Amino acid sequence: MTGICQEVPSGMAVKNRQLVLAARPVGMADDSCFRLEQAEVPAIGDGEALVRVVYLSIDPTIRGWMNEADTYFPAIRLGEVIRGGGIGEVVESRNPGYTPGDLVFGLTGWQEYAVADGGARAMTVLPPGIPLLDALSVYGVTGMTAYFGVLDVGRPQEGQTVVVSGAAGATGSVAGQIAKINGCRVVGIAGTDEKCAWVTNKLGFDACINYRTDDVAARLRATCPDGVDVFFDNVGGEILQAVLERINLGARVVLCGAISMYNSPEPPPGPSNYVQLVIKRARMEGFLVLDYVSRFPEAQLQMASWVVDGKIQHAEDVIAGLENAPGALNRLFTGANTGKVIVQVSEEP
Amino acid sequence: MTGICQEVPSGMAVKNRQLVLAARPVGMADDSCFRLEQAEVPAIGDGEALVRVVYLSIDPTIRGWMNEADTYFPAIRLGEVIRGGGIGEVVESRNPGYTPGDLVFGLTGWQEYAVADGGARAMTVLPPGIPLLDALSVYGVTGMTAYFGVLDVGRPQEGQTVVVSGAAGATGSVAGQIAKINGCRVVGIAGTDEKCAWVTNKLGFDACINYRTDDVAARLRATCPDGVDVFFDNVGGEILQAVLERINLGARVVLCGAISMYNSPEPPPGPSNYVQLVIKRARMEGFLVLDYVSRFPEAQLQMASWVVDGKIQHAEDVIAGLENAPGALNRLFTGANTGKVIVQVSEEP
Numbered sequence: 001m002t003g004i005c006q007e008v009p010s011g012m013a014v015k016n017r018q019l020v021l022a023a024r025p026v027g028m029a030d031d032s033c034f035r036l037e038q039a040e041v042p043a044i045g046d047g048e049a050l051v052r053v054v055y056l057s058i059d060p061t062i063r064g065w066m067n068e069a070d071t072y073f074p075a076i077r078l079g080e081v082i083r084g085g086g087i088g089e090v091v092e093s094r095n096p097g098y099t100p101g102d103l104v105f106g107l108t109g110w111q112e113y114a115v116a117d118g119g120a121r122a123m124t125v126l127p128p129g130i131p132l133l134d135a136l137s138v139y140g141v142t143g144m145t146a147y148f149g150v151l152d153v154g155r156p157q158e159g160q161t162v163v164v165s166g167a168a169g170a171t172g173s174v175a176g177q178i179a180k181i182n183g184c185r186v187v188g189i190a191g192t193d194e195k196c197a198w199v200t201n202k203l204g205f206d207a208c209i210n211y212r213t214d215d216v217a218a219r220l221r222a223t224c225p226d227g228v229d230v231f232f233d234n235v236g237g238e239i240l241q242a243v244l245e246r247i248n249l250g251a252r253v254v255l256c257g258a259i260s261m262y263n264s265p266e267p268p269p270g271p272s273n274y275v276q277l278v279i280k281r282a283r284m285e286g287f288l289v290l291d292y293v294s295r296f297p298e299a300q301l302q303m304a305s306w307v308v309d310g311k312i313q314h315a316e317d318v319i320a321g322l323e324n325a326p327g328a329l330n331r332l333f334t335g336a337n338t339g340k341v342i343v344q345v346s347e348e349p
Numbered sequence: 350m351t352g353i354c355q356e357v358p359s360g361m362a363v364k365n366r367q368l369v370l371a372a373r374p375v376g377m378a379d380d381s382c383f384r385l386e387q388a389e390v391p392a393i394g395d396g397e398a399l400v401r402v403v404y405l406s407i408d409p410t411i412r413g414w415m416n417e418a419d420t421y422f423p424a425i426r427l428g429e430v431i432r433g434g435g436i437g438e439v440v441e442s443r444n445p446g447y448t449p450g451d452l453v454f455g456l457t458g459w460q461e462y463a464v465a466d467g468g469a470r471a472m473t474v475l476p477p478g479i480p481l482l483d484a485l486s487v488y489g490v491t492g493m494t495a496y497f498g499v500l501d502v503g504r505p506q507e508g509q510t511v512v513v514s515g516a517a518g519a520t521g522s523v524a525g526q527i528a529k530i531n532g533c534r535v536v537g538i539a540g541t542d543e544k545c546a547w548v549t550n551k552l553g554f555d556a557c558i559n560y561r562t563d564d565v566a567a568r569l570r571a572t573c574p575d576g577v578d579v580f581f582d583n584v585g586g587e588i589l590q591a592v593l594e595r596i597n598l599g600a601r602v603v604l605c606g607a608i609s610m611y612n613s614p615e616p617p618p619g620p621s622n623y624v625q626l627v628i629k630r631a632r633m634e635g636f637l638v639l640d641y642v643s644r645f646p647e648a649q650l651q652m653a654s655w656v657v658d659g660k661i662q663h664a665e666d667v668i669a670g671l672e673n674a675p676g677a678l679n680r681l682f683t684g685a686n687t688g689k690v691i692v693q694v695s696e697e698p
Contacts, residue, residue, distance in 0.1 A: 236623075255623075266621075272615075273616060
């Protein structure tokens, strides 16, 4: 009707391509779980704005929302557009908070056009000048998860030892660097030698363990001679078990997720040595970055200064095409990615 | 030599009967793990005092010390006297801090005579007038564990729901009552209908679940309609798993022990649903009451006022005879006891 029409040859109806949940996955989500549909581009009402989706943030938690059980969000319903964060451009607005041309971040979903409003579907207008990929990684939910997970939940002291699983992932890579900035010894755990090399050579971790080829327990002993004070974990399973064996008195295990479990139809056993928490008067604590939204500005400012100073390096793994979002999601679970997985849905403005 | 001689027929040598670790247990500790020995009554040196042991505090943690692996204390060595807390009477002293006739609490070990000093083997002189059984239960490590575990680690707010496992045990029974005093809804979990009746009728818990006969998940739903804010757990295993399913946002799981695991040669799996901690931004935290020793006086004073006011009821399960200490220990794991298990080694003065 307005803004968007100028991008299409006249006479051709613009459609809103969407990926909806076709079936609940058992194990890794395969193609049969998704259906590509062509909906009408939504007509916006008073208080709403139309957003052309540019990038999708691909996060492990999306796989969790595809299960039948509700989590911290309701489960995605069958036939519903896959829920997910993204960045888009406002192309039409009937809300004074959004101006055409604004770049916004919010729960766009896996589709080409989304609707923002001032309520439940509110989106955040990005300040000008931020690279959009950075906005989804270091300044986005990923970077914020690393920031608050390390500083607010883990609280490492200078000179302590911090272990980070998923160390070459979007969150882990930033989490480890924040711990380094705070004067800690930082040991990563990742799945390939290339990732380990990136983590140590480029990001400055003190050591990195390849969990697929190394003897993790032996390498933890070797690389953490003084034990582990903070474990930033987004993997779970055997790695969590191995690190619990090495925790120090008063250690903090920051549970950011359990990526090793998300694709298990039956959840695997928890750590059989969790009584280590008693012996070591330690704590295992889950957190959700959404609880910290009001403090994002302070964290984003701090992060920006670290990025400018070269203290935080980051990487993005950009996959082109909405239709490739399911495969992009699986990259998180096969460990194919280094850094933040992002799907490009349309051209940057 | 001095004090003790007056109790024995002259000419008969007094011996110090001791239970030593004969073999490390696999599963429940049976008789073959202990050996009754007759040692000499120790001759004390400068700075030491001789203590005639009256009562032994029988605690689940002793079973843990019998394993090969060190815990928060070194493992008991083969041939070493079984470590354990107890109360005794000073019968001879070459330390100005101890006067013959003093009643003292400390790590007496499973023997008839122990040595106290002013250093690593220091014992606490009990104020006069405290019933000795109370000193080992509500005012002892057990009561202190309940006090600090609930108030310092669990921190329940008025109106919240607190679940306590091992509810008829020495610690759980007191923990639940402290939560009641703080205005909480309190639900116990215990192993017999008699225990459940005691917990609800005598101790004032709002409900009690018999984990051997009830459908625990269904009963948790029924008795905790608003979910669980604090879980005081000293059992672990399936009960921990079941309660994790019901935790509220920001819940605290206080790990006081894992009695269900202490006798397992191979530790059973941990809770496979521990990701609930992420979904619910909850925390699972271990603690050891020994870290709170400096605050025992404040807690003991508070506990005394509650006992006097009838707000804290307690029970002791007293077994006569040092030689019966191994069987008394097993009562904790078979669930035979209601309240604090204590072994009487000699007569109260």
